[in-house]
Amino acid sequence: MEYNIDLQIDKQSLIETKSFLIKIGNKESNWLGDVSIHHQATDKFRLLEAVLLDHRLNVVRKIKAKDVYTKNADSRSTFFDDHLEDKFSLRHNQFPYYIKYSYRIIKRDFLFLAYWIPQYYSNVSTISSSLSLTRPMDYEIHLDSIGEFTYSSTRAAGLITEKWSIKQPKKIGKADFSPPATESLQQISIVPSDINYGVKGSHASWEDFGEWVANLNSGLDLLPEEEIATLKKKFGHIEDQDTLIKKLYHHLQDNTRYINVSLDIGGMKPHPAEYVLINKYGDCKALTIYMKALLNAFGIPSFYTLVESGSNPKSIRENFPSQQFDHVILCVPTKSDTIWLENTVSYLPYNYLGSFTQNRKALLVNKGGSQLVKTPALTHTDVHQTNTYHLTFEGDRLTGTLYSKLKGEDYEKIAYVETNLSSQEKKKYCHKYFNNQGFELIDLTIHQNSRSLPEVELTAQIDLPKHLRQVGPLRIISLPASTMPASEVFKDRTRPVRLMMPIDAHDKVIIDSSQNWTWKLPENFSLISEFGTYQITYELVNNSPVINRRISLGSRDIPIENTAELYTFLLEIETYESSAPIIPTH
Structure with missing residues (x-):
């Protein structure tokens, strides 16, 4: 695609003209033919051009006024909203084809002159993009930029026109545990030195x-x-x-x-x-x-x-x-x-x-x-969770009760669910929450002791079919997964890592059995690194295995060159857990 912005300061108004030329090569990209343009009701908006072109750039169809649908822009939990959305479709069934459209918005109230990210869509290549700003020479601005651009300027009749352009700006895909892509994408932001928006500033x-x-x-x-x-x-x-x-x-x-x-x-x-x-x-x-x-x-x-x-x-x-x-x-x-x-x-x-x-x-x-x-950061104490599993092992079934005290983000999610969702929505959410941990939820009680405490208690009756398997003559029990992130996420990183909150948990697993089993337990294990700690101990109490696992991961930004060390730390934990089965024998 090609994407260009032209800005002009005319007295106290900002005239913004945007133009797009987009090639749509296959059915999977047809969504690009559905166009939405957002603007405020107080702006003067005009659609200048909207045409469908064939693969030779011949005009197939032009958008007319009756083809444009205007509505209040969707906004989560919005009751009143003065943002409008103009929508039209230039979809076609013969590929490749092009869509070309441009529009102008005249704004009286504005804080930003430009917030230009040349890579308009994260998953669509931009061939070229430009930003130009024409302003009186005495109209002062502040500018911030990330990346390099081709720059030019001209002066005439008391005006200065500045232009920034770029070909094939880099794309940055989404990555778990990374800063938002907008922190790294090539971009230019411009604000007026003086604010004339509601009050002067x-x-x-x-x-x-x-x-x-x-x-x-x-x-x-x-x-x-x-x-x-x-x-x-x-x-x-x-x-x-x-x-x-x-x-x-x-x-x-x-x-x-x-x-x-x-x-x-x-x-x-x-x-x-x-x-x-x-x-x-x-x-x-x-x-x-x-x-x-x-x-x-x-x-x-x-x-x-x-x-x-x-x-x-x-x-x-x-x-x-x-x-x-x-x-x-x-x-x-x-x-x-x-x-x-x-x-x-x-x-x-x-x-x-x-x-x-x-x-x-x-x-x-x-x-x-x-x-x-x-703002204050959540500490390890603020996010510390405890999970106590009282499990019963009977032949080919592993079942039991989980007592959890949740804090931090998990607490916030459960508190939101309890307050805002219907009974059916709560049930659906909770089943998914436990299924993601490999459990089948039978019954659940949620209790919050006080509105002044940022914690919630769960008592869940669960089956653990994925944690008991038969290998030849042996039955093997594996522990519920910890809340450490998967190591795979940090393998061969191309983006830095950001851990916004610490992770801190104590899991206690008690396995009871009515039969007289002999238990083969793994060796105790601990691992300490600059990123966090992992410790697990095993003991038999009245012939019942009791396992205590403590994990901790700190909040921090990690540059790309250090992410391999984090990957190694987490992989070592996973390798241990995958090779540390609990085996009951007669």
């Missing part, structure tokens, strides 16, 4: 950008006096500040729900606290502003904090102050600690960020003193 520094956010949010974190009086009547007797913050957070969780609301200034400006008070819902921005207002009612300062969410987020480009975030949390400094509040879910405990926002840079917005900070 600057991209000169993170402090300046945070000041713009603070001014955009000014006056939104206030509640009506009658509501403040109600809150003080309900919570005013609480003297301990930490207890009061927790009670107010539970008040938020129990009385609001998350819905994505992307209206007003492109979704950057929150709805005011009173909006959430009235409607009982909001997006991450509005709910955080509401929580901030609850604290304000009691004179407790807090800080609106922008963060990139997800269990594997792209790293913030610290030398390029700009809007690089998709989520908001609240930071509450206290005399004894710094409290972090995730305001969009009801099932996570107080002062728990979890896998969604832990261990990454964020922008703490503080009028007159905004700065990049790092």
Whole structure:
């Protein structure tokens, strides 16, 4: 494909023209003929051209206005959304063929001039791509780039036109346990030096950008006096500040729900606290502003904090102050600690960020003193899981009870399932969860002791048909798999490794039998490396095998040249486990 962007600054508007020429060579690539174009309702959008071409580039069909379907863009959990999607199809049944289309969007409100990644589709080769920007000579910009490009510029009539182009940009495929590809793909990002978006501001520094956010949010974190009086009547007797913050957070969780609301200034400006008070819902921005207002009612300062969410987020480009975030949390400094509040879910405990926002840079917005900070990282203690198996071995069947105490990401998933899914969906999820571990689930009980503890307990009745096999006259029992990642993932890596969270677990397996078996147990084994540890011990207690296995893997970034050592460490564990059977004999 060929992919080009032309940008022009005209007074305070950004005119963006994009053009595409795509070759579709076979039926498997026919999906490329279905085109979706996203833009905001406040933008002026125009489809300039959309044609289907045969293999000789002769026009077969042109898209007409009646062929274009416009709808609200799909967004998970969206209730209101001012983003539109224009869709049309240029599919053909004779290969190869080409599609060619271009469109123009005129924007009045914008933070980015360009976020250009020449490799448009991860799985489709780009032959050539270009970005050009025409602006007045006194219109200043900030630019950040990854990779090398062919560059040219011209000046005429008070304007400067800059152009970056590239042929056959590199493709980077997805890889497990790797940083997002967008951290490595060739790209150019451009922002205006001065912000004129809602309120005036600057991209000169993170402090300046945070000041713009603070001014955009000014006056939104206030509640009506009658509501403040109600809150003080309900919570005013609480003297301990930490207890009061927790009670107010539970008040938020129990009385609001998350819905994505992307209206007003492109979704950057929150709805005011009173909006959430009235409607009982909001997006991450509005709910955080509401929580901030609850604290304000009691004179407790807090800080609106922008963060990139997800269990594997792209790293913030610290030398390029700009809007690089998709989520908001609240930071509450206290005399004894710094409290972090995730305001969009009801099932996570107080002062728990979890896998969604832990261990990454964020922008703490503080009028007159905004700065990049790092959110707390989940520790080995925070993710430590225990699994106790009481198994019964009877002839050709291995069955039993599993008692698990889950923390970290597994806890978060189960807590979400318990809170948000229907009974049928829960059942389907739980069966899949145990099947992935090689178990057949018979019965399951889920228990959470306290809303303040980031842990959940499972009691499962399970069959383990994959863990008992007959080899000649012998029956061989293999242990349930550990939570260490598979070594194969790290073999011959072409991408660096990122382990965002540690892994830490203690598995205890007790095998009972009503028959008088003689047990052949493997030797104890331990392995220590810079990446983590593995230790397993075996003993007989009243003629029942008792196995204790402890594993630990640290969170870190690992460059490509060191990934072979991680692979070797994990492979050595797998090799041991595959050659350490538990054998009962008479």
